[in-house]
Amino acid sequence: MRSNERGDVYRLVFELTARATDVPYEEFLDELVEGLAAHYHADVARVHVGATSQATASADPEGKVSALEPSDRGRFDTLDAILAEEVRRDGVLRTALDMDGGQEIVNFLARSLQTPETFAFPLIARGKAFGAITLYLRDAYPFEEADVRGLQAIGNVLYAATNKAGTSGGGRAAVPVTSNQLREYQDTLERVGRILEELKFLTDAKSVLLIDHEGEFISKHGDESKFSTTDFSSVVASGFAASRRLAGFYGAPGPHSIAHEGENESVFVVEVAKRAILAVVYTGHAAPGLITRWAAAAAGRLESHYDKLTEVRVT
Numbered sequence: 524m525r526s527n528e529r530g531d532v533y534r535l536v537f538e539l540t541a542r543a544t545d546v547p548y549e550e551f552l553d554e555l556v557e558g559l560a561a562h563y564h565a566d567v568a569r570v571h572v573g574a575t576s577q578a579t580a581s582a583d584p585e586g587k588v589s590a591l592e593p594s595d596r597g598r599f600d601t602l603d604a605i606l607a608e609e610v611r612r613d614g615v616l617r618t619a620l621d622m623d624g625g626q627e628i629v630n631f632l633a634r635s636l637q638t639p640e641t642f643a644f645p646l647i648a649r650g651k652a653f654g655a656i657t658l659y660l661r662d663a664y665p666f667e668e669a670d671v672r673g674l675q676a677i678g679n680v681l682y683a684a685t686n687k688a689g690t691s692g693g694g695r696a697a698v699p700v701t702s703n704q705l706r707e708y709q710d711t712l713e714r715v716g717r718i719l720e721e722l723k724f725l726t727d728a729k730s731v732l733l734i735d736h737e738g739e740f741i742s743k744h745g746d747e748s749k750f751s752t753t754d755f756s757s758v759v760a761s762g763f764a765a766s767r768r769l770a771g772f773y774g775a776p777g778p779h780s781i782a783h784e785g786e787n788e789s790v791f792v793v794e795v796a797k798r799a800i801l802a803v804v805y806t807g808h809a810a811p812g813l814i815t816r817w818a819a820a821a822a823g824r825l826e827s828h829y830d831k832l833t834e835v836r837v838t
Contacts, residue, residue, distance in 0.1 A: 552580035555677070559656065560584055566638045567659040571607035572646070572681060578603065579654070587636050595635050602628055607655035610643040614652035614753035617643045632659065647740060647753060648682035711828050712742065718828075719744040722821040726814045728805045729788065733825065734760055736798050745804070759802050763792055780815070791815065795822045796829040 552570055560568035560582040567588055569578040577600070583589060588596060602622075610617050619628045619641035633639045638659040646654035656677065719731045723744050730745025732752070738760035740752050766781055780793040791803045791814050801822050803814055 549580070553582075556580045556582040557584075559658065563658055563660060564662065565658045565660050566636055567657075569603060569607070569657045570646075570654065570681075571604070571611065571657070572654040574608065574611065576604050578607070578657075587638075591635055598631070599635065602631075603657055606641070606643045607657055610645045610655040611652050614645040614647055616645065637661065645753070646678040646681055648678045652753060653678070653682060715742055715825060715828050716744065718821055718824050722801075722803065722817055725817045726803060726805060727810075728803045728814065730804045731821075732756065732759075732802045732804075733795065734800045734802060736760055736764070736800065741799065755802075759790070759792060760800060763794075763800055780819070782811070782815075791818055793818045793822045796826040799825070799829055801825065 556568045556570050559565065561584075566583075566585060568582045570580045572579040581588075588599060591599060602619075606617060606619065606622060609622070619625055619632060622628055629639065629641070632641060636659060638661055640660040640662060642658050642660070644656045644658075645652035646656065715733065719733065719742060722728070723731050728745060730743060732743045732755070733741040734756045735741060738757035740756040743752065762783070763781060766778055770778065780791065783790045783792070788804055788806055789811075791805070791811070793801050793803075795801050801818060803818050805811075805814055
């Protein structure tokens with residue numbers, strides 16, 4: 524597995540998955556963590572699927588964990604499991620500093636593994652976190668917008684593999700999606716990303732998100748929010764559904780778009796393909812008229828891509 528350019532992890536994920544279509548599930552996970560470790564130059568990379576106390580797969584390229592004294596190795600495994608579980612529980616990106624006793628933990632990792640930077644990403648599918656990826660790095664924050672899309676794609680692929688796979692020899696499950704599907708999904712995700720980025724630029728929005736009607740986060744461009752992306756997606760979808768239901772009580776077809784205005788930030792929501800929602804988060808200096816116009820145009824362009832996105836996603 525070659526190491527890709529920073530911010531291009533989604534290509535790594537799909538290249539790996541396309542080659543791993545017929546690979547046993549456990550072997551696929553091993554190749555995944557090895558690829559992530561190589562891509563981010565991580566000393567340790569781990570994948571946690573479900574609420575387990577041990578990592579489902581782990582990469583330790585230089586053998587730093589295996590070289591630890593048993594007591595330190597046990598402490599590291601415990602810290603890693605706690606960090607992954609916190610991320611799985613609420614779907615929010617965390618670092619070691621975010622844990623109770625964070626500075627002490629950071630000092631321990633720097634002393635024992637020489638990895639001062641630790642990041643845990645949630646694995647999300649169907650709007651919920653079901654696992655985590657933990658990365659122990661020597662460098663500062665190396666992630667860009669493309670990394671968010673790539674790590675989201677990992678969640679979709681792993682969820683499909685763990686919940687819809689058949690069983691192959693030895694009781695192992697094979698990844699149940701085809702190479703052509705994955706390549707097409709990658710191309711579609713890139714096109715969707717360009718539409719969202721263009722919308723963010725045209726509207727001067729803080730961020731734009733594409734969300735499934737059931738509250739499942741699909742893609743995002745823009746700044747991070749103080750709110751969890753998972754929670755935000757769920758609330759936006761619920762609010763949109765409630766407005767449609769309320770309109771139905773009075774015999775109206777229901778709105779195709781809704782605006783929520785706040786003191787510092789506002790949200791404009793418009794329907795996409797009758798099955799998804801485009802949310803534009805903007806501040807007071809943005810022009811609401813332009814946001815309405817450009818968001819409606821973007822929703823129309825996204826409609827032609829939505830079916831392609833859902834072909835590989837779990838429904």
